Amino acid sequence: MQFSFEFMFATLPALIRASGVTIEVALLAMLLSLSVGTLLTIVRAFKIAIVNNIVGLYISFIRGTPLMVQIFLAFYALPSLGIRLGPMTAGILAISANNAAFMTEIFRGALTSIPAGQIEAAASLGLGPRAIWLKVILPQLYMRSLPAIVSECTVVVKGTALLAIITVVEVFRTAQQIGSSSFRPFETFAAAGLVFLIISLVISQFGMWLERRYQLRRGT
Amino acid sequence: MFDISVITGNWAYFARGIGMTILITTAGMLLGFGIGFLVALLRTATLLPLRIAVGIYVEVLRNIPFIILLFIFFYGLPFAGIRIPSQVAGTVALALFCSAYYAEILRGAMAAVPSGQIEAARAMGLTHLQILRDIIVPQMWKFALPPMAGTTTTTVKESSVLSTIAVSELTYQGLIVQGMTFAPFEVFATVAGLYWIFTAVLTWGFHRAERAVGSPEMTEVIRSKVARKYLSLDHRM
Numbered sequence: 001m002q003f004s005f006e007f008m009f010a011t012l013p014a015l016i017r018a019s020g021v022t023i024e025v026a027l028l029a030m031l032l033s034l035s036v037g038t039l040l041t042i043v044r045a046f047k048i049a050i051v052n053n054i055v056g057l058y059i060s061f062i063r064g065t066p067l068m069v070q071i072f073l074a075f076y077a078l079p080s081l082g083i084r085l086g087p088m089t090a091g092i093l094a095i096s097a098n099n100a101a102f103m104t105e106i107f108r109g110a111l112t113s114i115p116a117g118q119i120e121a122a123a124s125l126g127l128g129p130r131a132i133w134l135k136v137i138l139p140q141l142y143m144r145s146l147p148a149i150v151s152e153c154t155v156v157v158k159g160t161a162l163l164a165i166i167t168v169v170e171v172f173r174t175a176q177q178i179g180s181s182s183f184r185p186f187e188t189f190a191a192a193g194l195v196f197l198i199i200s201l202v203i204s205q206f207g208m209w210l211e212r213r214y215q216l217r218r219g220t
Numbered sequence: 221m222f223d224i225s226v227i228t229g230n231w232a233y234f235a236r237g238i239g240m241t242i243l244i245t246t247a248g249m250l251l252g253f254g255i256g257f258l259v260a261l262l263r264t265a266t267l268l269p270l271r272i273a274v275g276i277y278v279e280v281l282r283n284i285p286f287i288i289l290l291f292i293f294f295y296g297l298p299f300a301g302i303r304i305p306s307q308v309a310g311t312v313a314l315a316l317f318c319s320a321y322y323a324e325i326l327r328g329a330m331a332a333v334p335s336g337q338i339e340a341a342r343a344m345g346l347t348h349l350q351i352l353r354d355i356i357v358p359q360m361w362k363f364a365l366p367p368m369a370g371t372t373t374t375t376v377k378e379s380s381v382l383s384t385i386a387v388s389e390l391t392y393q394g395l396i397v398q399g400m401t402f403a404p405f406e407v408f409a410t411v412a413g414l415y416w417i418f419t420a421v422l423t424w425g426f427h428r429a430e431r432a433v434g435s436p437e438m439t440e441v442i443r444s445k446v447a448r449k450y451l452s453l454d455h456r457m
Contacts, residue, residue: 003299064373064416066380068391069408076404154283161285165384172288185295193284193292200283 008187008194011178015195018174022199025092025170026157032096033156034149037103041111041141042133044104055104062101067159070094075166091163099156106152110145111137143214150207154200161196171195226406230397237393238414244307244389245376248314252375255315256322261352263327274323281320286378289317294385310382314375321371329364330356362433369426373419380415390414 044052062070074094078085085093114137122136142149164173175192179185227234262274281289293313297304333356341351383392394411398404 060420061412061416064419065412066377066391066415068380068383069394069412069415072391072394072404073408073412076398077408080403080405158283158285161287162381164287172285172291175288176291179295186292186299189288189291189295193280193288196284196288197280 004184004187007182007184008191011175011188011191012195014178015171015174015191018169018171019195019199021168021170022157022160025088025095025160025163025168026153028092029095029099029156029160030153032092033099033103033152036096036100037107038138038141040100040104041107044108045111059101059104062098063105067094067098068162068165070098071162071166087163087166087168091160091166091168095156095159095163098159099152102152102155103149106145106148107141110141110148113144114140146211146214147207150203150210153203153207157199157203158196222409223403223406226397226401226403227410230401233393233397234390234410234414237388237390237411238418240307240388240393241376241379241390241415241418244311244314244382244387245379248311248379249318249372249375251312251315252318253322255319257326259319259323260326260330263323264330278320278323281317282324286313286317287381287384289313290381290385306382306385307387310385310387314379314382317378318371318375321374322368325364325367325371326360328367329360332363333359362430365426365430365433369423369430372426373422376419376422377415 040055044055071091071094074085074097075087075090078090118136119132122132127135160168160170161172163170164176167173169177171192175188176185179188182188259274259277262270263278265271265274290310290313293316294306294309297309337355337359338351341355346354379389380391382389383395386392390411394407398407401407
């Protein structure tokens, strides 16, 4: 059999339509993991030994186990604890839980780069903890970790392909369906690869644009 | 709640699974490191088309989900007239995947070796191969090892994706046991625990290796006996 570029391009419209689900999942997971990551960072800063140990254990578990197994845990194992979720919800939950751990580590790194003098200045001006977090630390935290957040974005997008295994019909699952009904899996998966390549490219370009835009504010 | 008999009754599956995972990740990482090293060298090639081709190789492999790479590779091989068992195909796909990451790390690590040393070596008449073997490679490890630790654990984790092409590694064995016992919680907790232990051992190994070659910031300090006395807090050095 010959590789058919014609067939490959013919599958693109269906795959691009399916990428709506991929992008939706990725966006939700990004938003969730950014919020959870921020929350965990603030919680960690309180330095309560037990809480920090639990957060540490959580991060270690997430970083030490495959996303695929985490997805299986969310989809197959949670029901035996009485939590029943659809494939889409379980998938978003697993990817968010995964990415939140990496986000927390990114924020931890960015936190150390904030000059101590700023916090001293803020405290001496009479700002409370709430204002220090919201007005001084967090805006800079996000700015400083922008490149890392953007690269996490592509990691999340790539992670969504694994949701095909728990029957979420995104780009990869659509490709599997087309591939098995047309007996041309090679072309279809190549087309799916192309779709992901384009999404990644758009994200990294958008990231660069954001970085340029906020370069002055970041003061670097 | 947690039915321990699921583990004790099927331990042979899990043992075979982690054995297979260790085998394919070790083979994949070694092969991937070799390819990555070559790619890193080619990225400094003088021939522009070659440099561009290698750059595309790295970007494509880094930006497509591993599961899709695996399927392209797995279904593309018959097109090239190659028929190999899924374990071998999966291991090679894993190697290609991590080679792109290793290539970027090694390129950075090689570039971090002071250029003055390379100029000096060239002035003394060392050949390219000698410069690579005696000057660059011995010194690149301290820059390469810390990021390599991350890539290596990522490779171990991505190897779970090989379960989708029926390679009998840990995740696949877990799915088999779960099909027999209908105890997903116990099964996937065990599978996750085994991965956790494996990656923890790997991370520990890399930490040991990093200490042996010294961190980039500390090299100057370690080299100088006087500086080490004052500036190092690690009693083992």
